[in-house]
Every structure is written in structure tokens, then in C-alpha cells.
Amino acid sequence: MSLDQRPSQPAEWPIHPSRGIGAPFGFVGRFMRGGFSGWTVASAVIACVVMMPLLALLVLGLGGSGDLWPHLMAYVLPEAIGTTLLLLVGVGLMVTTIGTLTAWLVTAYDFAGRRWLEWALLLPLAMPTYIIAYSYLDLLHPIGPLQSGLRHLLGLSSPRDLLLPDIRSLGGCVLLFGFVLYPYVYIATRAMFHMQVASLVEVAHTLGAGRLGVFFRVALPLARPAIAVGASLALMEAVNDVGASEFLGVRTITLSIYTTWINRSNLGGAAQIALLMLLVIMVLVGVERYARRHQRYVGNARQGRRLSRQNLSPLAGFMAFAACAMPVVAGFVLPVAYLVVEAVTRLRLFGLSDDIISQTLHSVGVAALATVIALVLGLVLTFTVRQNSNPLTRLLQRLASFGYAVPGTVLALGLLSPLAGLDHGLDALSLALLGHGSGLFLFASGGALVTAYVVRFLTMSVGGLETGFQRIPPSLDQAGRTLGANPLGLLWRVHLPLIRPAVLSAGLLVFVDCMKELPATLLLRPLNFETLATHVYGEASRGTYEDGSIAALAIVLFGLVPVMLIAGFGKNSQTMPQSAAKTDRTETGS
Amino acid sequence: MRASFLRSSTADTAVLPDEERWLPRGRCAGFLVIENVRHHYGALPAIDNVSLTVAPGEIVCLLGASGCGKSTLLRLIAGVERPEQGRILLDGREVCGSASFVPPEQRGVGLVFQDYALFPHLSVAENVMFGLRHMPKEHARALAMRALTRVSLARYADDYPHMLSGGEQQRVALARALAPRPSVILMDEPFSNLDQRLRETIREQTIALLRDEGISAVVVTHDPEEAMQIADSIALMHAGRIVQTGTPEQLYNHPASLFVARFFCDVNEVEAVCRNGQIDSSLGRFPAPLAMPDGPCVLCIRPQAIASDRDGVPVEFVSRQFLGHDDRLRLRIPGTGQIIHARMSDVGPLKTGQVLSVGIAPESVMVFADEAKG
Numbered sequence: 027m028s029l030d031q032r033p034s035q036p037a038e039w040p041i042h043p044s045r046g047i048g049a050p051f052g053f054v055g056r057f058m059r060g061g062f063s064g065w066t067v068a069s070a071v072i073a074c075v076v077m078m079p080l081l082a083l084l085v086l087g088l089g090g091s092g093d094l095w096p097h098l099m100a101y102v103l104p105e106a107i108g109t110t111l112l113l114l115v116g117v118g119l120m121v122t123t124i125g126t127l128t129a130w131l132v133t134a135y136d137f138a139g140r141r142w143l144e145w146a147l148l149l150p151l152a153m154p155t156y157i158i159a160y161s162y163l164d165l166l167h168p169i170g171p172l173q174s175g176l177r178h179l180l181g182l183s184s185p186r187d188l189l190l191p192d193i194r195s196l197g198g199c200v201l202l203f204g205f206v207l208y209p210y211v212y213i214a215t216r217a218m219f220h221m222q223v224a225s226l227v228e229v230a231h232t233l234g235a236g237r238l239g240v241f242f243r244v245a246l247p248l249a250r251p252a253i254a255v256g257a258s259l260a261l262m263e264a265v266n267d268v269g270a271s272e273f274l275g276v277r278t279i280t281l282s283i284y285t286t287w288i289n290r291s292n293l294g295g296a297a298q299i300a301l302l303m304l305l306v307i308m309v310l311v312g313v314e315r316y317a318r319r320h321q322r323y324v325g326n327a328r329q330g331r332r333l334s335r336q337n338l339s340p341l342a343g344f345m346a347f348a349a350c351a352m353p354v355v356a357g358f359v360l361p362v363a364y365l366v367v368e369a370v371t372r373l374r375l376f377g378l379s380d381d382i383i384s385q386t387l388h389s390v391g392v393a394a395l396a397t398v399i400a401l402v403l404g405l406v407l408t409f410t411v412r413q414n415s416n417p418l419t420r421l422l423q424r425l426a427s428f429g430y431a432v433p434g435t436v437l438a439l440g441l442l443s444p445l446a447g448l449d450h451g452l453d454a455l456s457l458a459l460l461g462h463g464s465g466l467f468l469f470a471s472g473g474a475l476v477t478a479y480v481v482r483f484l485t486m487s488v489g490g491l492e493t494g495f496q497r498i499p500p501s502l503d504q505a506g507r508t509l510g511a512n513p514l515g516l517l518w519r520v521h522l523p524l525i526r527p528a529v530l531s532a533g534l535l536v537f538v539d540c541m542k543e544l545p546a547t548l549l550l551r552p553l554n555f556e557t558l559a560t561h562v563y564g565e566a567s568r569g570t571y572e573d574g575s576i577a578a579l580a581i582v583l584f585g586l587v588p589v590m591l592i593a594g595f596g597k598n599s600q601t602m603p604q605s606a607a608k609t610d611r612t613e614t615g616s
Numbered sequence: 617m618r619a620s621f622l623r624s625s626t627a628d629t630a631v632l633p634d635e636e637r638w639l640p641r642g643r644c645a646g647f648l649v650i651e652n653v654r655h656h657y658g659a660l661p662a663i664d665n666v667s668l669t670v671a672p673g674e675i676v677c678l679l680g681a682s683g684c685g686k687s688t689l690l691r692l693i694a695g696v697e698r699p700e701q702g703r704i705l706l707d708g709r710e711v712c713g714s715a716s717f718v719p720p721e722q723r724g725v726g727l728v729f730q731d732y733a734l735f736p737h738l739s740v741a742e743n744v745m746f747g748l749r750h751m752p753k754e755h756a757r758a759l760a761m762r763a764l765t766r767v768s769l770a771r772y773a774d775d776y777p778h779m780l781s782g783g784e785q786q787r788v789a790l791a792r793a794l795a796p797r798p799s800v801i802l803m804d805e806p807f808s809n810l811d812q813r814l815r816e817t818i819r820e821q822t823i824a825l826l827r828d829e830g831i832s833a834v835v836v837t838h839d840p841e842e843a844m845q846i847a848d849s850i851a852l853m854h855a856g857r858i859v860q861t862g863t864p865e866q867l868y869n870h871p872a873s874l875f876v877a878r879f880f881c882d883v884n885e886v887e888a889v890c891r892n893g894q895i896d897s898s899l900g901r902f903p904a905p906l907a908m909p910d911g912p913c914v915l916c917i918r919p920q921a922i923a924s925d926r927d928g929v930p931v932e933f934v935s936r937q938f939l940g941h942d943d944r945l946r947l948r949i950p951g952t953g954q955i956i957h958a959r960m961s962d963v964g965p966l967k968t969g970q971v972l973s974v975g976i977a978p979e980s981v982m983v984f985a986d987e988a989k990g
Contacts (some may be wrong), residue, residue, distance in 0.1 A: 081867070497680075499728075499731060499733065501731055501733035502733050502735060503696075503728040504691070504694065504696040504720070504727055504729070504733070505727055505729065505733040505735075505789075505792075506735075506746070507694075507696055507719070507720035507721050508694050508695075508696070508723070508725055508726060508727040508747075508798075508802075509721075509726075509746050509747030509792065509793075509796065510719070510721045510722075510746075510749060510750075510796065511721055511746070512719070512721050512749050515721075520735055520737075520748070523737040524735075524736065524737055599871045
């Protein structure tokens with residue numbers, strides 16, 4: 027096998043070009059001398075595929091939009107940009123407040139129900155934004171259960187007598203997004219609070235800081251990088267959303283891309299808006315990267331005694347409980363209760379329809395295929411860096427992870443022309459070789475959809491596998507190589523058995539995110555191909571939200587799996603090598 | 617790639633023991649030559665023009681402070697990193713040169729790490745069998761058991777590495793490295809993760825095993841005493857270069873530079889001047905070594921070389937530390953005020969400021985040209 031003959035390269039590639047004496051080869055010379063490995067080439071190909079939609083957008087956008095741009099500039103974009111910024115600011119404030127507050131309460135204090143809330147606070151993570159929007163649209167409808175109940179309580183008869191603020195507004199959108207997206211901040215900051223050493227808090231107390239003082243002067247500044255990371259992830263989710271904002275009547279940039287493309291059929295204009303939007307994303311990514319810069323320094327506080335929880339008085343304990351329970355109820359319990367009631371009603375009336383079964387199979391099928399591909403590609407990227415960590419391979423890995431920051435709508439738009447071009451090529455090739463054309467094979471087979479999923483969620487696969495690889499000391503690689511294993515053998519006999527838990531959890535995350543994905547699915551699916559998510563969206567556009575309840579509930583249930591994974595993650599991570607050792611006993615060595 | 621491990625001759629395999637049939641004969645006493653090797657990490661030269669020879673059956677210690685490049689050199693020999701320049705030859709075969717590069721899995725070198733690098737998902741026996749893939753499994757198992765018996769660990773064959781103590785893990789790592797009969801075994805600080813008492817025992821056992829098998833070995837260590845105990849030859853490294861190679865006695869008694877002298881022992885350094893074959897210092901006059909140029913120089917005297925001598929030079933007693941077998945005295949040279957250390961026994965009670973007369977045997981004085989002034 028040709029890969030075996032490949033010379034192994036130094037673990038750290040010298041970055042500097044020739045420096046006179048002692049550096050006989052120039053920059054180019056060094057790369058040539060080491061030779062590009064098959065792995066590096068494969069990584070480069072993957073990175074190119076991931077970057078392709080962005081390049082296509084650039085070409086599309088620069089190609090112009092006819093005379094649409096002045097119209098967009100004058101009437102569409104100012105409002106869309108304004109709305110999007112307001113939404114981002116609002117959601118940012120909400121998720122930061124809820125996430126940080128609840129994280130601090132469950133880490134620093136002990137109160138009745140705390141242990142239960144600590145993981146229950148993760149639950150809204152299972153709730154996609156479009157599902158919570160549909161649920162609340164129905165729940166809060168003038169003739170829905172909440173308003174009817176309220177009127178009944180107050181003895182009012184007509185909906186006109188009780189005018190509540192409409193959920194179909196920017197404010198409503200911010201609230202709903204806040205209640206499902208805060209867990210990103212909660213997870214990150216809770217981890218950071220856990221790491222803080224008790225001595226810091228005790229020192230602050232002896233220096234005269236009260237409970238609030240400790241929180242604002244010690245805990246919060248230390249958790250700031252985590253808050254920024256969590257909030258930027260939440261905001262990326264918010265920007266990605268199409269389903270919820272459309273039905274809540276909030277005209278964001280994402281939505282204007284969607285309408286410019288679908289309603290006006292102006293790809294160039296849509297691409298131009300998309301490029302504008304990528305600027306917003308870039309700022310978010312920048313904030314996240316900038317925040318992570320400090321993570322290492324904060325991570326130094328690891329050693330030492332952990333913070334022990336303080337007991338709260340019954341009253342304060344109840345308030346803490348209420349504060350933590352509120353987002354769980356609003357972001358998970360209420361909408362799920364609604365979905366369950368509606369789903370049970372429908373199941374009782376009509377039973378389980380064939381449609382829902384085929385939609386589930388569609389969802390699971392494309393998600394599973396995309397997961398397997400994302401895992402294989404992620405393995406190639408991370409193993410390349412493992413084999414040969416140099417600026418080039420690390421850059422390729424980072425480029426290939428860019429898809430997560432690209433909203434599904436933008437991604438679909440960017441994939442459209444490259445995939446169409448590929449389809450035409452395939453068609454011509456098939457015509458020449460087989461005598462009949464293949465038509466739009468990629469779009470008709472769902473290949474386009476799977477490509478979009480892989481591009482968008484490759485980050486999770488790469489990130490998960492990278493964490494797995496980092497736990498394996500490099501000396502194991504060197505020992506394996508000197509004992510006669512070539513790179514592929516090393517991967518197979520040493521790495522894979524050891525990173526199997528990481529592979530499983532990364533795969534699960536990718537799988538569930540594919541199941542939940544809506545915008546790209548809507549735009550790239552084959553004709554008449556319904557998944558659970560598109561079915562929910564379809565029912566919602568017809569105004570019959572409750573008919574989508576079974577599908578919506580199914581998506582939420584799938585979404586609960588990674589939540590449970592995250593909730594139990596801390597416990598499993600320590601025992602990784604041992605448990606791997608035991609399960610592998612029978613298979614290895616053959 | 618497996619071909620290199622198989623015996624090439626077509627002799628009647630039936631009469632040979634299993635090991636001889638599957639493993640290269642006599643590979644253990646390998647001959648390693650390193651010629652003018654250079655390697656960089658970023659802008660930092662990690663290995664700067666290093667040449668070294670390890671004769672068959674010889675144990676060579678790479679000695680140096682952390683960051684001097686000794687571990688990098690080991691990785692270059694193993695082939696897990698590729699040098700920018702220079703050649704490495706194993707048993708006369710060029711494994712690394714300007715045009716050739718043999719990947720580590722085809723080199724036939726054994727590697728033992730400071731953290732032992734045992735595969736946590738494999739049992740002890742499976743760890744040892746990892747490098748024995750090119751033969752039927754039962755042969756591999758038998759060879760692995762033989763190797764484990766050799767390090768007295770056969771009864772732990774089916775345990776997992778995390779169940780063993782540090783010393784046992786170290787021995788598993790050794791057995792695993794030796795099982796495929798490498799031509800040279802490379803050990804990176806193999807004893808430094810063991811506690812003090814265990815270290816002595818394991819070290820003696822390991823070296824005895826290496827000697828018994830007649831294996832060529834390169835052992836990296838930062839501990840000069842360890843190097844002197846185990847090595848046939850020591851290569852002392854500093855800032856990516858080998859500053860001196862020789863037997864432990866040569867390096868200890870005839871250091872090539874002040875750096876080497878300092879590395880093996882705490883020394884007193886006294887400024888002096890060389891003139892006409894004579895060296896004048898605040899501790900007396902000594903004959904200069906041959907070819908010593910006139911000018912400023914440094915006298916290097918070990919604390920043990922200073923003894924009471926009625927006819928010696930007067931020094932002032934400052935303080936003393938009781939060390940058991942002898943005392944460590946701090947003494948002041950009256951003229952310059954410099955403090956020197958001496959190790960003496962039976963000096964009796966002394967008072968601060970009391971004047972002693974000490975002498976230094978001329979043959980134990982080491983003289984170096986003043987490094988600061990060129």
C-alpha cells in the first residue's frame with residue numbers, strides 16, 4: 027500500500043523559512059522534501075469541498091442581481107439588518123442572564139430540587155427553535171389553552187376583552203429563543219464555575235465581599251470567556267433560524283435571503299444578502315475565538331479544592347428553585363406538554379399514519395448517512411493532524427470546520443450551483459458512457475441534502491474526535507510505530523479502540539443535529555421527500571400546527587439523547603481507558 | 617514491509633527454535649552510526665550537527681539537562697521524526713539520509729518511554745505481542761510469554777496495564793520493546809518515573825538484562841550518576857550539540873570544558889592567570905597543562921580535592937554542614953574574599969574566622985581557558 031511507504035514527518039513542522047546556517051532548505055523545499063502525504067491531500071480535498079459553497083456564493087454575489095440590489099438596499103436590508111441586530115442583542119442578553127444566573131445558582135448554592143434542576147436545565151437544548159415557536163403560537167393563541175384559561179379565571183367571555191401582547195413580534199421571538207438557547211451559556215459557564223477553586227471565593231469573602239460581591243467581582247469575570255463562547259454559539263443558532271422567525275413575523279436577514287431566493291427567484295440578490303450576513307457571522311466567530319484566547323489562563327485555576335455549595339434558607343432556596351425552574355418550564359415542559367397532549371389526541375383519533383413512519387425513515391436515513399460520512403471525513407482530518415501536525419494540516423482542519431458557522435439557508439444557496447454543475451457533469455458523463463442521462467442525480471437522490479449536512483456538521487465530528495485523540499499520549503503512537511505498525515495500522519489497532527467513546531458521542535451529536543435541521547433540508551431535499559422537520563414546517567405553514575405534533579415530539583425525543591449524553595459526560599470521561607480495555611478484550615490481537 | 621523481519625536465508629527451519637525461524641538472527645547487537653545530523657523546531661536548532669556511534673552491544677547514555685535535544689535525537693534514531701540533514705545508519709543500512717528515509721515500523725528499533733506508553737486497551741501479553749504480528753498467533757504468544765518470563769511478569773500476562781505498579785509497567789515496556797528483537801533499543805528517561813528505592817533495583821535489573829542479551833542501547837537521562845552507573849560510553853549534550861563523548865571515567869576525570877566539569881559535580885571555580893607554563897591563583901601555584909596559552913584562565917577544583925595540608929594556603933573557616941560521612945565546609949580565600957566549598961572528614965571543632973591551611977593535589981586541578989573572555 028502506497029501510504030505505508032510514505033516517509034513520516036516531524037511532529038512539529040518548522041514554520042520558519044530558511045534562516046541561513048543550519049537551515050539548508052527553504053520553505054518550499056521543506057514541504058517538498060517531506061512530500062505531501064496521502065492524508066494531507068485527502069484533508070485538503072475535504073477542506074476544499076467545505077469551502078466550495080462560500081466560493082460559489084462569492085461568485086454568485088459578484089455576478090450581480092440585475093437591478094434588485096438598489097431595491098434591497100432601499101427597502102429590504104435596512105429593516106432586515108436592524109431586526110437581526112435587535113434580535114441578536116435581545117437573545118444575547120437573555121441567554122447570558124438566564125444561563126449565567128442558573129449556572130451560578132446550581133454550582134454555588136444548595137437548595138431543594140437543585141440536583142434535579144442541574145440536569146433539567148439542559149432539557150431545552152432538545153427543543154429546536156421552530157418547534158417552540160409553533161407550540162407557543164398555538165398555546166398563546168387567543169382561543170388557545172392559556173388565554174382561554176386566563177379568561178375563564180377572570181370571568182371574561184370574549185377574546186377582545188383580554189388583549190395580551192402578541193407573541194408574533196420581535197419581543198416574542200427574543201423570549202422564545204432565549205428560553206431554548208440559554209443552555210449553551212449554561213453548559214459553558216457551569217463548567218467554568220465548577221473549575222473555580224474554593225480559595226478564591228473564600229479569599230473574596232474574607233476581603234469583605236458578600237454573596238453578590240463574590241458573584242460579580244470574582245465568579246463573573248472568571249467565567250467571562252465561557253459566557254462569550256456560549257453566547258456566540260447561541261447567537262449562531264438564532265441567526266440560523268428560519269422556521270421560527272418566519273411564523274413569528276420577524277423579518278431577519280436569514281429570512282430575507284430565503285424570500286429573495288424562493289419568492290423572487292433572484293439567486294444573485296440572495297447571495298449578496300448572504301455575503302452580508304456572513305460578515306455578521308464572522309464577527310460572532312471572532313468573538314468566540316477571542317474569548318477562547320483566555321480560556322487557557324483561566325483553566326490554570328484547575329488545581330485546588332473545589333467550591334463547596336452553601337446552604338440557602340428555605341425562602342431563598344425557594345426563590346433559587348423558582349428562578350432555575352422557570353426557564354425549564356418555559357423552554358421545555360410547557361411546549362412538550364402541549365406536544366404530548368396534541369400527539370396523544372391525534373394518535374387516538376387516527377393512529378400512527380404511514381406518512382409519519384416514512385418521514386421518520388427519511389429523517390433517520392439521511393441523518394445516518396450524513397453522520398457516517400461526517401465521522402469518516404472527521405477521522406481523516408483529525409488523524410492527519412495527529413500524524414503530522416503542521417500549520418498546513420491544522421489550517422485544513424480548521425477550514426473544514428467552518429461549516430457550522432454558516433446558516434443552513436446560506437449553505438444551501440452556496441451549494442446550489444456547485445452541485446448543479448456536478449449534476450450536469452454527471453448527466454453528460456452518464457449520457458456518454460451509458461447512453462442515457464442521470465438527470466439531476468444529486469438533488470433527486472438526496473445527495474445534495476447529505477452534502478449540506480456533512481458540510482454543516484463536520485465541526486462536531488472533528489471537535490469530538492480531536493478531544494478523543496488529545497487524550498491519547500503521543501508516546502503511544504511512537505511505541506506503536508517502532509513496534510511495526512504503519513500509520514493505518516496504528517489508527518486501526520491503537521487509536522480507534524481508544525477513541526471509540528469519542529466517535530460514538532460525536533456521531534450522536536451529528537446525527538441529532540441532522541434530524542433537527544430545517545432550513546437546508548427545506549431547500550435541498552428531493553421533490554416530495556418529507557422528513558420530520560419539513561413535515562412540521564409544512565403543517566405550520568398551513569396553520570395546522572397541531573397536526574405536526576407527532577413529528578415535532580419525535581424530533582424533541584431524538585434531541586434528548588445528546589442532552590442525556592452531556593448530562594452524564596463528566597462521569598464517563600474518567601473511566602474511558604479502562605472501559606475500553608474491557609470491551610476490547612476479545613476483539614484485539616487477532 | 618514484513619519481509620525485513622523475516623529471515624532471508626532458506627536454511628532448514630525445522631531444526632531452528634521458533635524464535636530463530638520468525639525473528640532476524642543476531643539483530644540484537646546492532647551497530648548504529650549517526651553522522652552530522654541536524655534538526656530544527658521552528659527557529660530553534662534542536663539538534664545541531666551531531667555525530668555518534670554505538671558499537672554492537674554497547675550501552676550509550678545521552679546525558680543532558682532538559683531541552684538539550686537528547687530526546688529529539690532519540691526520536692530521530694527511532695524514525696518518528698525526520699532530521700533536516702545528516703545520515704543515520706543501522707547495521708550498515710542507511711535508514712535516513714538525503715534521499716532515503718525508512719519509516720519507524722521498518723527500522724527494527726525498540727523504544728521505551730518515560731511514561732512506558734503501554735496500550736491501555738490491550739492486556740500485558742497483547743501489549744508484548746503488538747510487535748509480533750508477522751507470525752502465527754500462538755508463536756507470538758509463546759514469544760511474548762518468554763519475554764515476560766524474562767522480566768518476571770508472566771503471571772500478569774492477562775492483566776491490563778493500569779492494574780500494574782510503575783515498576784511492573786516499566787518492565788512490560790521493556791519486554792514489549794525487546795520481543796521483536798530490535799537491533800538497538802532506545803530508552804527515554806526509563807527510570808525517572810520510579811521512586812528512588814525502586815529505581816535502583818529496576819535499573820540494575822534492566823541493565824543486567826540488556827548486558828545479558830548483548831543488546832545495543834541508547835539511554836537518555838538527565839542524571840549524571842545514573843549515566844555513570846549504566847553507560848559504557850556517555851555523550852554529554854548541551855544546546856543541541858554533543859559537547860563530549862567518552863567513558864564515564866574520561867568525562868569525570870578529564871572534562872573537555874568547564875561545562876562538562878560542572879555537569880558531573882559541584883566545583884569550585886577560581887580565577888587564575890597562566891604564564892610561562894605556570895598558573896597563579898589565590899589558591900597557590902600549579903603547573904599548567906601542555907599547550908595552555910598564556911592569559912586568564914579558570915581553575916576548577918572539586919570539593920573532595922581540598923584537604924588539610926600544613927604546607928598549603930591559608931583560608932578562613934566560615935561555616936560547616938554535617939553530611940554524615942564527611943562535612944561540607946565553606947571557606948573564604950583571604951585575598952579575594954571568594955567562598956569555596958570543601959568536603960573533609962575529621963576536621964574537629966572549628967570557630968568562624970579560624971584560619972586553616974589547605975592543600976590541593978596538582979593532578980586533581982582542572983584548568984580551562986577563561987570562557988567569558990574567549
